[in-house]
Amino acid sequence: MNCTVCSLCGKPIEAYDIALNNLLIDTDHSVDICQQCIDAFTAWQGKRLSKLFPTKTMKKRYGNEQVTSR
């Protein structure tokens, strides 16, 4: 049975779909990731983005003025 294994957790990927489970890094590197790891990754990136973007937005918005607490 040809079963693709997740590059992160090493578990076999059920219902492998190259469009959903294959992350292309560059022409020489690609990784297969299971849905569970994608969910974990997405949650992690969500936290990361929510940490980064409010800061960037705040800096853009309030970069030239002081942020006052009301």
Ligand SMILES: [Zn+2]
């Ligand atoms: Zn995995």
